[in-house]
């Protein structure tokens with residue numbers, strides 16, 4: 001799969017196997033590889049369903065040599081660095097999704113209050129108002145979960161990787177659901193590019209893939225449960 005900002009980044013964090021026998025326990029090392037390093041280049045740029053303002057592309061490595069000063073955190077520390085980065089990413093990234101969910105809910109409320117059908121605003125139909133009530137429930141649950149995990153991360157609490165996976169899984173799936181429901185509240189206009197809620201839905205789908213798919217988050221949670 002591609003790397004975000006592959007074609008514009010000046011620096012890439014690259015994980016490589018440095019000791020096959022040790023595997024993930026000391027056999028992976030993180031390297032900082034700078035743009036301009038011989039053999040290192042960006043390849044194909046990918047067209048995406050959403051998040052089109054964030055470019056994604058391939059990084060190409062052909063006989064790349066880097067010196068000891070490119071090693072990040074010591075030889076064999078790759079797994080630890082990766083795991084810690086993922087915890088930060090999974091907790092902090094979803095804060096943006098909480099904001100998006102709030103905006104979508106506000107848009108749905110505004111639209112439902114103004115759009116009239118059979119003599120009254122569609123907000124007066126329970127089928128619509130309950131949809132929006134569920135958006136509010138998902139939003140507040142996502143917010144509390146995100147703040148709670150961020151607080152535990154800041155305090156250096158134990159087992160925060162579990163919180164990170166729970167938070168990433170819940171908030172990203174809540175975002176997709178909220179975006180889809182917003183499209184439904186907008187009716188046919190929800191499908192039109194002009195109203196921009198279809199864009200929110202396309203962008204939302206990516207959130208269940210990057211930083212570890214929903215399936216991988218469930219695997220992690222199941223493992224913490226001893227399954």
Ligand SMILES: Cc1cc2nc3c(=O)[nH]c(=O)nc-3n(C[C@H](O)[C@H](O)[C@H](O)COP(=O)(O)OP(=O)(O)OC[C@H]3O[C@@H](n4cnc5c(N)ncnc54)[C@H](O)[C@@H]3O)c2cc1C
Nearest residue numbers: 001002003004051056206209210211212213214215216219
């Ligand atoms: C918008 C976007 C930005 C990205 N940015 C970056 C980036 O900056 N850096 C980077 O390194 N990567 C990035 N990625 C890649 C992303 O992390 C991977 O696409 C993602 O982890 C899934 O890996 P994969 O594509 O190889 O899918 P696969 O691993 O091939 O998975 C295919 C399907 O099988 C399921 N699956 C795979 N293995 C298991 C398993 N063990 N148990 C259960 N189900 C499984 C997956 O959940 C998925 O449904 C980005 C992806 C996207 C969409």
